[in-house]
Amino acid sequence: MTGVPKGNTWRGHLSKWAEEPNGLFGEDFFARYGDRLWDPTVADQKAAHSFHVELISRIATQPLGYSEGIEDSALTSIFDLFAIARSLSKARADCKTFEVIVWHIFNSFVRPFTAKWHPKSQSGELHALDSSDIFRAELEQVQSRLVALDSILNGMTQQDGYGLQSLERPANKLIGDEMSGDVKWRPMGEPSSTTDREGRLTCENILLANLSNEERTQVEERRKFYAVKRAGECDWASGIALSGGGIRSATFAMGVLVSLSRRNLLRQFDYLSTVSGGGYAGSFLTQLLGSTSNTDFSLASHHLPFRRDENESLVLQRIRQGASYLSASAGERLVVALAQIQGVLINLFLMLTAISTIAYGELRLRRALPDYLANAFVLPFVIFGSALLLGAIFRRSFNLSLGGVKRWMTTFGVISILPLIWSILGALHQLSFKLTIGLSNVHLAEIGTACLGLIVVATVLAFSFSPIKPLLLLGITTGLVILAEALAYQIFCKSDLWMGFGVLSCSLGLALILWFFLDVNSTSLHDYYRKKLAASFLVNTSLKEAVPIKLSEFDATRAMFPIINCALNVPGSKNPKMRGRHSDLFSFTPVSAGANLIGQSRMSDWENANTELNLATAMALSGAAVSPLMGLNTTRFGSFWLTLLNIRLGAWLREPSLKKVAPAFPNVSYLFKELAATATEEDPFLQISDGGHIENLGVYELLRRRCRFIVAVDGEHDGKMTFHALTNLQRLAYIDFGIVIDANLADLRLGETGLSRSHFRFCRIRYPADKDRTGEEIGYLIYLKLSLTGNEGEFIRRYKLDEPSFPHQSTANQFFTEVQFEAYRALGEHVGDKMFLSALTGFTDNSNTDLETWFKALGNSFLDPLVQFAPVDLGKDEVVSP
Known part of the structure; x- marks a missing residue:
């Protein structure tokens, strides 16, 4: 066939499908068939048309979102194509062109896929979404080749029929447009304005505007150091939230942070908001990076504390050794x-x-x-x-x-x-x-x-x-x-x-x-608790116990801006907003401290009023889980007995306002306020305890600042998967800020086997319109849950067999062994890694991931288009029935 023009040969006709990304035909194929004349018979055309119809109408070739469709059905749909191709090939002996092309592609690319995943499907492995993530990644590769095959078959029929042009979801364009919108950043949650609603100049507003500007300056200082730039018309912010849950939550969060660091993402987050146990991990980073100029320590992936060479980072090994932080000598x-x-x-x-x-x-x-x-x-x-x-x-x-x-x-x-x-x-x-x-x-x-x-x-x-x-x-x-x-x-x-x-x-x-x-703080367990936490989690660059920094002296160059969340206990408050809450969310930052009830004051003023207030104190108060006054869980009889038995991890802090006359320290009268649960925001000394007593996820303050992108790591004790932390946050966010969090948690709930289908969900945050904008602003929340899906590594599976309550062992257990620490840390890293699977993000190399690109990729996988309802214009004579 040397006289056949090259364009009329199989090589000439099929060469464009030989190149990547499809790579359907290699040199071995062309060595055997390349010089043949491209001349499909009528039988080839009929078979090609029939198979074309099968391809365009099957789930096997349709793009699916992350939560759409059933993996088993897609696998079955592809498996059924073998029988259809076999039937068409047997029907006519003269459809050799169809036969060679179809069976070459199926035997080279489709059969290995079905051979691998069919037994796994039979064993139920596709039940876990993060197993199906790998399946979907490989399915997408098979689908791309089936799309190319359909294009070849369409050309073989010599008719301009419907063609599978791409695997992109139709909704992706709408989702992409939505996620391109900006969310205006609000440092401290307030605009930089010095006037009130009536336009009057007030000292409180001046202070708030100054504090807001100082917070902005510190965040921008870190961005400048890491050369982080923000795209879009307005400046937007991002944050990580680490939930309460004692050492369990801290260890799980540490594993997630390692995973984010490996993608060089930590340096791109502006805020680190922590509660209780999450504060152990957060304060570790704040102390280490907020008090050093050592060039080998930063949030960059190639620096300590998360850089891993041959072995685990020495810094993280030091933290592992302090896991049983409450242990003590005789x-x-x-x-x-x-x-x-x-x-x-x-x-x-x-x-x-x-x-x-x-x-x-x-x-x-x-x-x-x-x-x-x-x-x-x-x-x-x-x-x-x-x-x-x-x-x-x-x-x-x-x-x-x-x-x-x-x-x-x-x-x-x-x-x-x-x-x-x-x-x-x-x-x-x-x-x-x-x-x-x-x-x-x-x-x-x-x-x-x-x-x-x-x-x-x-x-x-x-x-x-x-x-x-x-x-x-x-x-x-x-x-x-x-x-x-x-x-x-x-x-x-x-x-x-x-x-x-x-x-x-x-x-x-x-x-x-x-x-x-008598200073009633001196008789509580707070001081002992603070010292043990500081010895275990606050270390310097020499891996020795560090002198806790004062938050007002925090160096913002290398570290995320920390927000340490506590609860301000006011069960005796007459403020109607405290009805049923008994507390308000109280936060420490390098710039300020305060709560909605009492307003914000400079952090340095708080430190001057309370000489022992430093990072260790804030961390211990944020984790003061057992206290007579416990926010939402405060009861009169509980306060009575916990005070009487001196089970008191919280502490009284002097409010720095000059308007309040107070003794030099909280005297016995404050002990009786704990006993009778009568503390209020009007007292010169304020009762502070675990932030989990009011909001245990740590996201509240990030919502106040209108963060566009948030990663929330939920490691609280939740064996039945009732999601108390997230649902409580939804309630507080709507009541206090008018913010709606859309979350579908179906895949996180426990199935019949006691396992979840996924470790995380992607949620919308719907911020209400402010005075400068006409429509709502949309932010996004990745909600990671302490969970098992069944496809974890053998070490985690073995530990689960030994400890059936894992991963929700009691928070009362704060004495982690090395094995226990590693089980939670490894699970955290496993969950973190699942957020970067190619099936979800499309990334083939995520060693240097861009934060905004990552969120948008996850949004394309998880989200459905947002339904917008146009406002109804009611005329004067129109009546809306209830």
Whole structure:
């Protein structure tokens, strides 16, 4: 066939499909068939048309979004093509052109794919989306070759039929246009304005504008150092949020950070917002990079702390060694135990002194008043008081306005209960006298033991039957206080009154000394907790324990701008916004600290007002998980017992405002505020505890700043996958800022096998329009969840067999072993790596990934086009029915 023109040969006709990216035909193929005359028969054309119809109508050749379609169905669709090609080839012996081309492509490219994935599909491996991610990446390669095959077959029919031109989703254009929109960055959440809504110049607004500008300057300092530029009409911001969850969350987050660092992405994020356990990892970075000029340390992938050479980074090895951060020597444990016992004894002494004072006063009053005079007015007084209380309830139920009378009625009604309490105590004293007449001390001891046993049984019942737990605990607490008063009354009765007065006076004198000279922060566990955290997570470039930096001295050149989130506990607040919350989100940054309730003040002012306030203090307060006041979870009986037993990791900080006159330190009155859960934002000292007590994901402050791109790492304890942190954030974001977070969590929920289908979801953040813009702004949130999908490495699978509760082992376990630490760290890195699969991003080399490009690639895989509703223009005569 040497006389055949080159363009009419198979080589000439098919050469354009021999080149990459398809590469359908190699030199071996052309050596055998290349010189043949390109002359498809009628049978070839008919077979080509039939197979063309199959290709254009099958899921096997259709582009799918990340959550669209079923992988098993796509695999089956491709597998079925073999039978169809076989049938067409057998039908006519003279369709050799069709036969050679189709079977060459199928045997070279399609058969290896189906041979690999068919058994995996049968074993259920495609259930996990991050397994199907690899499947989809390889499916896309097969699809591209089937598209090229369809083009060849279309040409073979010599008709201009429908052709598969590309594998791009039709929705990608709409999604791309949407994601090209900007979100205007708001440092500190406020515009740089010095006037209020009426245009008046105020000191508060001037301060807020200055703080906002200082925050912007520090963020831009890091951008300049790493040569990070922002594309678009307006400047936009990005942030990483690390959730609460103790050492479990910190370790998981560390693995995710390693994965982001390997793609050179960490240097492109502006903010690092942390809560509780996530703050361990965040404060580690803030201390290490915010206090050094060592050129070998930065967020760049080729620098420490995340650079990995032959072995794991030495810095991360140092953190691994501190995983069991609460461990202590025998001597240290003894000192801590003695300090804790001291705190408990002081609290008990103060409580018993108050109860004894009431008992002694009752005894003197009963002896001073004749019985008939003491009891004559009890019944009518109680009846009248009850009527007033019922009237107050009736008024509130029917919204009746009685002006100042309502306060008088309520107050008098409460006072009216006192005679009832007087009668109950009197009856209790009479009963105790009758029970103790003729009984020896041994009998009294037995009675006391029996009462203690009843209390223990009641406590166990309270925690066993959660629906009645609040009532039982309240009853137990009230009962113990009443019994303690009755016991003190009995002791005073059986002793000389003046001797009792002398003992009580000494107790009151000592209590008064404690009132004026005891700093209640010094008796809590906060100081010990802070020192242990600092020793484990705050290190310098020599990998030694560092002196914690003051946040106001933070060097912003190399590190992300830190936001350390805590809870401002105000269960006694009269602000209606605190109804049900009992707390407000409080944050520390290098520029400022504060909350919505109290406003923002300079960080240096907070540090001047609280001399021990530094990065270690902020980290420990953010992780003060157990405290009498616990934000949303605050209860009266819980506060009572946690204070009494001195289980207090939170602390009182002096608010730096000059308007408030305060003692030099939080005295005993603040201990009683913890005991009775009556702290407010008006107090000179403010009660600060774990940020997870109000918002455990750490995203709230990033939303305030209108970050365009956010990565949220959720490592909280959530074995049933109820997503409390995210759903709580959705509620707070909408109520406080009018922000809507669209999140579809179906693939993260547990399936029948107890596994999730995916580790993460891609969500929209819908910021409301501000005064300068007409439409809403759209940001994006990658929500990573501590989860298993079943395709993790063998080490993680083995650990799961040994520890069935993994990866949601109790947060109470803060003593991680090396194996436990590595399991969570490896899982974090595994989850982080899954965000960069080629099937999701299209990246073949992501060693130096651009942040905006990465988010847009994930958006194309995850998002459906946003449905926009045009506003309805109602005329004057039009009525909208409810």
